[in-house]
Amino acid sequence: MTDSEDKGYTVQDRRFLHKSEEEKARIREEEAARQTAAEAQEAPQETPQESPQEASQETPQPQITFSSFLISLGSSAFIHLGDIADPGTGEHTKNLPLAKQTIDLLVMLREKTRNNLQEDEEKLFDHLLYDLRMRFVKEAG
Secondary structure, eight states: OOHHHHTTOOOOOOOOTTOOHHHHHHHHHHHHHHHHHHHHHHSOOOOOOOOHHHHHTSOOOOOOOHHHHHHHHHHHHHHHHTSSOOTTTOOOOOOHHHHHHHHHHHHHHHHHHTTSSOHHHHHHHHHHHHHHHHHHHHHHO
């Protein structure tokens, strides 16, 4: 076997130098056939289009703000404290190490953002941390 047969392809010289007119015509036909086959494979499959009415019925996503980020982290901590049902299982389970880790994460974030938040964000942050710390002490004690 030659190297080209080992790799599963053959090399053909497609340059028109020293080729007869018949060879040039055959090469053009092969190129046209290959191009047509490639275009047919690249043509997108027809997929059903959503009507504008169906697209407008999708649930809008809430705006992402720093306050919504804090509430998300706080909700996670409350889930680990057992106050809120786990959305995946629907059960109230306690995992105090994960609750502590989330609270510690919020404390670190609070220190890094001190004096760099709007007044309402600072109040939300302080109240959230206070509530989470009190709930954790109650559960851990």
